[in-house]
Amino acid sequence: MMKKIYLDHSATTPLDKRVFEAMLPYLTEEFGNPSSLHGYGRSAKVALENARDKIAQMLNSKSNEIVFTAGGSEADNLAILGAAYSPQARGKHFITNRAEHHAVIHSFASLEKNGFEVTYVSCDQYGMVHPDDIAKAIRRDTALVSIMHANNEVGTINPIQEIGEIVRKNGALFHVDAVQAFGKIPIDVNQMNIDLLSMSAHKLYGPKGVGGLFVRSGVKLQPQILGGSQERGQRAGTENIAGVTGFGKAADLCRMEMTDESARLHSMQANLGKAICESISGTQLNGHPDLRLPGHLNVSFDGLMGDEILMMLDLKGIAVSTGSACTSGAVTISHVLKAMGFDDSRSRGAVRMTLGRSSEENDLPYIVDSIENCIEKMRSA
Numbered sequence: 001m002m003k004k005i006y007l008d009h010s011a012t013t014p015l016d017k018r019v020f021e022a023m024l025p026y027l028t029e030e031f032g033n034p035s036s037l038h039g040y041g042r043s044a045k046v047a048l049e050n051a052r053d054k055i056a057q058m059l060n061s062k063s064n065e066i067v068f069t070a071g072g073s074e075a076d077n078l079a080i081l082g083a084a085y086s087p088q089a090r091g092k093h094f095i096t097n098r099a100e101h102h103a104v105i106h107s108f109a110s111l112e113k114n115g116f117e118v119t120y121v122s123c124d125q126y127g128m129v130h131p132d133d134i135a136k137a138i139r140r141d142t143a144l145v146s147i148m149h150a151n152n153e154v155g156t157i158n159p160i161q162e163i164g165e166i167v168r169k170n171g172a173l174f175h176v177d178a179v180q181a182f183g184k185i186p187i188d189v190n191q192m193n194i195d196l197l198s199m200s201a202h203k204l205y206g207p208k209g210v211g212g213l214f215v216r217s218g219v220k221l222q223p224q225i226l227g228g229s230q231e232r233g234q235r236a237g238t239e240n241i242a243g244v245t246g247f248g249k250a251a252d253l254c255r256m257e258m259t260d261e262s263a264r265l266h267s268m269q270a271n272l273g274k275a276i277c278e279s280i281s282g283t284q285l286n287g288h289p290d291l292r293l294p295g296h297l298n299v300s301f302d303g304l305m306g307d308e309i310l311m312m313l314d315l316k317g318i319a320v321s322t323g324s325a326c327t328s329g330a331v332t333i334s335h336v337l338k339a340m341g342f343d344d345s346r347s348r349g350a351v352r353m354t355l356g357r358s359s360e361e362n363d364l365p366y367i368v369d370s371i372e373n374c375i376e377k378m379r380s381a
């Protein structure tokens with residue numbers, strides 16, 4: 001049988017068996033609606049609040065500052081649109097960066113169409129946002145600044161605490177898309193001056209379609225989903241009890257295993273990057289060399305198309321992703337690599353490899369050999 005190696009943990013992760021076990025009762029016997037007053041409802045309510053406690057513990061926040069959503073995209077939308085349309089909004093000006101996830105970029109595009117003003121600060125060649133640029137862009141009518149904790153394409157970690165200090169000093173709200181960082185690196189919303197923070201369960205071995213937004217006490221958002229008074233009136237709809245239980249369990253496991261797992265992934269990623277660059281000519285590492293997510297690697301192969309490398313590796317059972325997508329013959333280049341100032345050739349040749357719990361050091365030689373083999377074939381063709 002062909003070896004199967006999953007190197008796309010930044011796209012999604014498999015559900016951890018321990019998470020599945022924790023969810024199972026809430027998909028079967030424990031089916032109550034937490035708004036119901038009888039025993040079924042009360043036990044669902046207990047599960048909901050237990051999950052909330054676990055997420056809060058990860059962030060050093062209060063439990064009642066966590067709003068559950070149907071994933072990271074919804075959390076980003078709620079933070080940005082919810083702050084813009086809030087009666088509390090201080091002004092109509094917003095700041096973000098060009099390398100954000102589309103859930104953030106497209107939320108701001110929608111605001112621009114509706115009469116709001118958005119300043120897009122650039123990032124450096126590593127994909128990092130500089131606090132000075134935020135300080136220069138911030139104004140008295142800036143309602144919110146949104147900067148991601150770690151970039152999903154290149155893995156670079158932004159100086160969130162420093163940016164948070166500037167935003168706090170200037171009286172705007174600070175939103176952080178921490179979907180990639182949550183569960184992988186420590187986050188303290190108080191120390192980092194964060195007012196709003198987005199999370200998603202499926203990026204940390206939890207189920208898909210569940211996430212959350214940390215909303216600092218006192219911050220009032222305009223709800224984006226209207227209906228019942230669930231989630232303290234901030235997000236209507238009967239809660240996904242199995243989902244949030246899985247999310248809580250997944251967060252708990254990350255909290256307990258983070259130190260060891262990130263050390264393991266850091267070293268494996270360094271070894272993989274080094275081996276690829278040593279055995280294959282014309283390679284360049286993308287993203288910050290040190291300030292990056294554990295297990296996150298992004299490499300450009302000179303003169304080649306990332307998409308073609310992806311297809312060839314897929315035939316060998318290795319799953320990676322790219323910085324460009326070829327849709328109906330036209331190549332669209334990643335907005336992240338463009339924002340980093342790369343020429344089209346370096347962007348087109350970019351391949352993202354993200355390691356995770358299933359990755360093992362002794363798979364590295366097979367991975368490197370397979371990539372080397374593909375590249376040789378493509379270059380000689």
Ligand SMILES: *Cc1c(COP(=O)(O)O)cnc(C)c1O
Pocket residue numbers: 010070071072073074076101103148150151152177178179180200201202203209210211
């Ligand atoms: C995956 C991701 C999202 C979207 O989360 P979903 O739960 O898939 O909607 C948002 N931001 C970043 C940085 C991501 O990596």
